[in-house]
Amino acid sequence: MQRAAPQEFDRVLSSMCTQPHPAAREAAERFLATNPGDPATYQAVAALEEDALSYLGEITGLSAPHGYIASGGTEANIQAIRAARNHARDDDPNVVAPESIHFSFQKAADVLDVELRIVPVDSDYRASIGAVREATDDNTILVAGVAGTTEFGRVDPIPELTAIAHDVGALMHVDAAWGGFILPFTDHEWSFAHAPVDSLTIDPHKYGQAVVPAGGLLFRDKEVVDSLAVDTPYLESASQASLTGTRSGAGVASAAAAMRELWPDGYRDVYERQQANADWLYRELRARGYDAVEPELPLVAADLPDSEFASLRDLGWRISRTATGELRIVCMPHVTRESLRAFLSDLDDVRTD
Numbered sequence: 001m002q003r004a005a006p007q008e009f010d011r012v013l014s015s016m017c018t019q020p021h022p023a024a025r026e027a028a029e030r031f032l033a034t035n036p037g038d039p040a041t042y043q044a045v046a047a048l049e050e051d052a053l054s055y056l057g058e059i060t061g062l063s064a065p066h067g068y069i070a071s072g073g074t075e076a077n078i079q080a081i082r083a084a085r086n087h088a089r090d091d092d093p094n095v096v097a098p099e100s101i102h103f104s105f106q107k108a109a110d111v112l113d114v115e116l117r118i119v120p121v122d123s124d125y126r127a128s129i130g131a132v133r134e135a136t137d138d139n140t141i142l143v144a145g146v147a148g149t150t151e152f153g154r155v156d157p158i159p160e161l162t163a164i165a166h167d168v169g170a171l172m173h174v175d176a177a178w179g180g181f182i183l184p185f186t187d188h189e190w191s192f193a194h195a196p197v198d199s200l201t202i203d204p205h206k207y208g209q210a211v212v213p214a215g216g217l218l219f220r221d222k223e224v225v226d227s228l229a230v231d232t233p234y235l236e237s238a239s240q241a242s243l244t245g246t247r248s249g250a251g252v253a254s255a256a257a258a259m260r261e262l263w264p265d266g267y268r269d270v271y272e273r274q275q276a277n278a279d280w281l282y283r284e285l286r287a288r289g290y291d292a293v294e295p296e297l298p299l300v301a302a303d304l305p306d307s308e309f310a311s312l313r314d315l316g317w318r319i320s321r322t323a324t325g326e327l328r329i330v331c332m333p334h335v336t337r338e339s340l341r342a343f344l345s346d347l348d349d350v351r352t353d
Ligand code: PLP
Pocket: 016, 071, 072, 073, 074, 075, 077, 102, 104, 146, 148, 149, 150, 175, 176, 177, 178, 203, 215
């Protein structure tokens, strides 16, 4: 049998993942056969998970974070809702979130049998404070905001949403799965440092440049994460708060290695380079007459006729669209100015007007 070729990244403009940093790749290989789900047995990787958590705490402004390295943003979001539900013990719980929320919230609501109240965003694609306030009530267990939305790269008004959540006795969750490693270099108010947020998702396997799978889930209070724990009689370790049982030691070790290598200067360099790429691409698309959305983080969305979108995909560009049909280009660390120039040159060739 032939070996499958590894993923080529040159034309990948749609993914929230990227090539891992060489140090992350090397650490992953060394810890391939370890299971951080059983920390008493796999002590070396358990120590690396502690390192990874304290880096994530530093990045998000929380000095003693509780939590763990999850399989990704989906697991982290499911677990944030599960923790809020277990903590609140409400008979008829609901979660309030803007329509820009990632689809993992639908899975969470389904699995946990919690009502998901989706509210509109404002004209700049951010959660509408009024709509969130209106949707919350005494049964709201969690309000969620996004810091770096999947489709438009927007940051919700996290301090305001946190105040609304706490007014009704709910917890506040921030989904910074994609934005968490670049937001520290912006003026946005998004993290534990800016508001009394209760939990936060931040994924090393996105801008963190760790290998897949490596997600991050952080809690301010130990009591909340403890509400996730179940006893684990057959393991050397006594209990487990994660959703999956056996977990990827490769993901954990690579997350710790990537952050050791890149925080803060390496991540700052990537942010500055990719924000400049996104701003440049936005200007180029506008100059060609496309209706593009001004990027706030390194993600550009623009209206593109179906036929042009299809032709670009036929040329091998890995591109995707928002729910409302805009092309979205995510400037992840592997995306270069050269590849964006090649993309625009192909766009010029396939243009219909
Ligand atoms: N949250 C946000 C904001 C995301 O952009 C994504 C994925 O792109 C997720 C959650 C889900 O992450 P994962 O695919 O790692 O489960």
